[in-house]
Amino acid sequence: MIINRYLTDNILADLKDKMVFIGGARQVGKTTLSKEIISSNFKRAAYYNWDYQPDRKRLIANELPGDKGLLIFDEIHKYPKWKNFVKGIYDTNKDKYQFIVTGSARLNIYRKGGDSLQGRYHYYTLHPFSTAELELIKGEYIIFNELNFSPKASQKNLELLFKFGGFPEPITKQSERTLRRWHNEKLERLFREDIRDIENIRDINSMKLLGDLLPNKVASPLSLNSLREDLDISHRAITSWLNILESFYYQFRIYPYYSRTVRSLKKEPKLYLVDWSEVKEHGARFENLIAAHLMKFTNYLNEFEGYKSKLTYLRNIDKKEVDFLITIDNKPWFAVEVKLSDTTPSKNIIYYKNRLKIPFVYQVVKQEGIDFIKDTVRVISANKFLTGLV
Numbered sequence: 001m002i003i004n005r006y007l008t009d010n011i012l013a014d015l016k017d018k019m020v021f022i023g024g025a026r027q028v029g030k031t032t033l034s035k036e037i038i039s040s041n042f043k044r045a046a047y048y049n050w051d052y053q054p055d056r057k058r059l060i061a062n063e064l065p066g067d068k069g070l071l072i073f074d075e076i077h078k079y080p081k082w083k084n085f086v087k088g089i090y091d092t093n094k095d096k097y098q099f100i101v102t103g104s105a106r107l108n109i110y111r112k113g114g115d116s117l118q119g120r121y122h123y124y125t126l127h128p129f130s131t132a133e134l135e136l137i138k139g140e141y142i143i144f145n146e147l148n149f150s151p152k153a154s155q156k157n158l159e160l161l162f163k164f165g166g167f168p169e170p171i172t173k174q175s176e177r178t179l180r181r182w183h184n185e186k187l188e189r190l191f192r193e194d195i196r197d198i199e200n201i202r203d204i205n206s207m208k209l210l211g212d213l214l215p216n217k218v219a220s221p222l223s224l225n226s227l228r229e230d231l232d233i234s235h236r237a238i239t240s241w242l243n244i245l246e247s248f249y250y251q252f253r254i255y256p257y258y259s260r261t262v263r264s265l266k267k268e269p270k271l272y273l274v275d276w277s278e279v280k281e282h283g284a285r286f287e288n289l290i291a292a293h294l295m296k297f298t299n300y301l302n303e304f305e306g307y308k309s310k311l312t313y314l315r316n317i318d319k320k321e322v323d324f325l326i327t328i329d330n331k332p333w334f335a336v337e338v339k340l341s342d343t344t345p346s347k348n349i350i351y352y353k354n355r356l357k358i359p360f361v362y363q364v365v366k367q368e369g370i371d372f373i374k375d376t377v378r379v380i381s382a383n384k385f386l387t388g389l390v
Contacts, residue, residue, distance in 0.1 A: 044069030128166025147388030165277030
């Protein structure tokens, strides 16, 4: 498969002066990245998994290696006082060790930890494999310039991602039976183990039912009232559960870009899954695949480059909609409309390009061999478009 992940070099550089926190969905490859790929660059590395009792005892006893090297703390956020604990070890031993902290929850916003670790770490979100990673392409981009697409664009890899998602196990085995079993086991462990270990959810079965409903809500404006009625729960509960599922990297929401120029809507987020292979309907799954790639790109721009980048979508009170807009400092950079096969430029994307002065607009289609400009819209195959990201 792939030896290095897209974050490997960045993490190695950042470890020289701070801790590195790596968050991401269950089984997205955080342990492999830290324990096997990153640690191979150190003469000595010690791995501690909070879920493994002997490791937990060693940590609580402050039993650390005698030799200097890399320390990896996995799932330590499950310890209620983990922030103070990590802060103490780091402040005392930062001249001797380098530190990686990984977890299946958003370590940078998780609050049940006491004293803040502000200024002591760099944070990365590890996303599933993308087209650029599978193609071994190092994305080259300049903010507010045209994306730089590689001529090396395999339709085969796009089809693999579309069918099996971007998580290491199913895309490596490429078996539909493995994918079904993997989905079942992943969801069961997410709700019964990860969320239960940290969050006080009284009705975990209803929350699991919410997880069953969400794949059918992908790519459409999300109605909390509709979900609340389906599950017969309070508005407060549905809001809390969605926030928890987002904090555990099960799903993410994007919101409309607000501009008085086009009478934008302010609310109505659209929801997407981190694992788009759970989405049955092909049009929604393809849009989710593109959304996940764009979110990965946005997170990378934020977490490594330091840009204030955001993934939004365009929708106004007249229901003119474009699927995605990437902004930097709230200024439009490029918009993306997603179609399975329609190569006729969208009237809506032309409308928004002119009204919002969006520098670049793309209509991305699933079929290969497409790349032309018409009415200022670049219509382009997904396999080629996605090589311009990370």
